[in-house]
Amino acid sequence: MEKSSRLRRLWGKYKWIIPASFIASLVFSLTAIALCRVRGFDGMESYAVFNIGADIVSLCICTVLLYSLAQDKDGFSAYTVTFAMLIFFTAALLFSDAAWWVVEGISGLRLWNLLINVFRFIVTTMLIFYFWRYVVTALRLDGAYRRIADIIMNILLVPAVLACFANLFVPLYFSISDDGVYFREPLFLWSQLYFGIGLVIATIGFFVSEVPVKDRLITASFVLIPVFNQIITLYSFELSTEYCAMLISIVLVFGVLVTKREKEHIAMEKELYEARVNVMVSQIQPHFMYNALTSIAMMCRIDPDTAQEATVTFAKYLRGNMDSLRQSSPVAFEQELEHLKKYLYIEKLRFGDMLNIEYDITATDFRLPLLSIQPLVENAVKHGVGMAEDGGTVKISTRETETAFEVIISDDGLGFDVSAPIKDDGRTHVGMDNTKRRIKEMCGGEIKIESAVGKGTTATVILPKEGQNFEDTVS
Numbered sequence: 001m002e003k004s005s006r007l008r009r010l011w012g013k014y015k016w017i018i019p020a021s022f023i024a025s026l027v028f029s030l031t032a033i034a035l036c037r038v039r040g041f042d043g044m045e046s047y048a049v050f051n052i053g054a055d056i057v058s059l060c061i062c063t064v065l066l067y068s069l070a071q072d073k074d075g076f077s078a079y080t081v082t083f084a085m086l087i088f089f090t091a092a093l094l095f096s097d098a099a100w101w102v103v104e105g106i107s108g109l110r111l112w113n114l115l116i117n118v119f120r121f122i123v124t125t126m127l128i129f130y131f132w133r134y135v136v137t138a139l140r141l142d143g144a145y146r147r148i149a150d151i152i153m154n155i156l157l158v159p160a161v162l163a164c165f166a167n168l169f170v171p172l173y174f175s176i177s178d179d180g181v182y183f184r185e186p187l188f189l190w191s192q193l194y195f196g197i198g199l200v201i202a203t204i205g206f207f208v209s210e211v212p213v214k215d216r217l218i219t220a221s222f223v224l225i226p227v228f229n230q231i232i233t234l235y236s237f238e239l240s241t242e243y244c245a246m247l248i249s250i251v252l253v254f255g256v257l258v259t260k261r262e263k264e265h266i267a268m269e270k271e272l273y274e275a276r277v278n279v280m281v282s283q284i285q286p287h288f289m290y291n292a293l294t295s296i297a298m299m300c301r302i303d304p305d306t307a308q309e310a311t312v313t314f315a316k317y318l319r320g321n322m323d324s325l326r327q328s329s330p331v332a333f334e335q336e337l338e339h340l341k342k343y344l345y346i347e348k349l350r351f352g353d354m355l356n357i358e359y360d361i362t363a364t365d366f367r368l369p370l371l372s373i374q375p376l377v378e379n380a381v382k383h384g385v386g387m388a389e390d391g392g393t394v395k396i397s398t399r400e401t402e403t404a405f406e407v408i409i410s411d412d413g414l415g416f417d418v419s420a421p422i423k424d425d426g427r428t429h430v431g432m433d434n435t436k437r438r439i440k441e442m443c444g445g446e447i448k449i450e451s452a453v454g455k456g457t458t459a460t461v462i463l464p465k466e467g468q469n470f471e472d473t474v475s
């Protein structure tokens with residue numbers, strides 16, 4: 001599918017984001033633990049010790065979740081990246097919270113207290129921004145509402161971050177006393193403005209979204225937990241519920257993500273299996289079997305040895321088609337070529353000297369879906385040289401470019417007008433359609449067709465090198 005191919009290219013461009021988030025979260029966790037060991041817990045209130053411990057545990061869980069996402073490259077999507085950024089900024093917020101409890105009330109660490117709180121306010125703002133991005137992807141928001149909402153969230157993000165940064169010089173939202181104690185300033189409520197606007201926009205999104213109600217309720221539950229936490233901790237400086245609110249939200253969304261991926265994986269496996277069945281069936285159509293058996297029957301009288309060889313070859317050809325049902329990953333090109341030669345051997349029996357076959361194989365070290373070349377060759381034989389009065393030549397070539405491997409099937413047959421509408425003639429295009437789909441889905445590749453009436457047709461299969469990291473999988 002075009003979407004799958006696009007996501008493969010997107011992963012190639014931004015594949016560093018999730019691993020980098022995991023490494024950063026791991027650094028946050030280790031740093032928080034190191035700070036606690038250096039500071040110790042002497043003279044610290046019990047609720048502060050509890051909050052620090054809970055923050056570190058939550059940090060470790062965020063790190064594990066990011067590690068899981070980093071390992072699952074096949075599940076990459078805009079939803080996954082947005083969710084990873086949500087986890088990352090949650091981890092950053094948890095780290096800043098733990099660090100704050102460590103330095104709070106120590107006059108000698110007043111500057112560190114100031115820096116940590118500025119960092120915490122900025123991270124909170126970024127978390128709200130990526131929460132909105134999560135709502136957009138989870139609820140599949142689009143149209144005029146999303147465009148307007150994106151403009152609002154993007155424009156307000158810059159002044160919101162700058163206002164947080166300004167606290168380094170002017171006590172807008174908070175101040176740190178000379179003895180190292182944090183105090184909220186009267187303008188603290190303004191720091192919640194971006195949060196409030198984001199909440200209103202997200203809430204409207206729940207109503208304008210067209211996704212099923214169940215999905216909207218799941219997303220809404222992720223909103224309500226932080227909201228309740230914000231209300232509870234607005235004027236509380238002791239027992240914090242921030243860590244548990246974030247942890248519950250992240251675990252909830254991660255559970256939904258895992259379930260969603262599992263369903264998509266099962267659906268994709270089913271679609272690929274059906275595609276393999278359709279390809280296999282399309283290559284053993286009754287007319288082909290009839291023609292093959294007729295040719296072998298004729299050979300039994302005039303050339304028994306050739307008939308015997310043809311029978312064995314035909315049996316191996318059928319066996320290869322049946323084996324394709326169990327093959328769920330790309331195979332080596334040499335395997336596909338051997339199967340293709342069996343097919344062409346049988347067709348050669350039928351067409352005789354009217355069918356010439358040429359090979360120009362300069363590259364073989366690549367993989368492709370099983371039975372993905374045969375539909376192209378079959379079209380070249382059947383619609384190209386097979387309909388020409390004097391027959392013709394089918395040429396199979398391979399080559400390696402800087403970024404891809406290419407398989408070229410060309411013929412000097414009748415050709416056709418590529419701009420003309422495709423005729424609906426039943427099963428003729430089933431094999432071709434499934435081949436295009438499987439090459440995109442399994443290798444991120446594509447097929448290009450060039451043809452001219454009276455001059456022949458050339459089909460080029462392009463297989464990107466970045467899609468060649470596969471192992472044999474027989475289900």
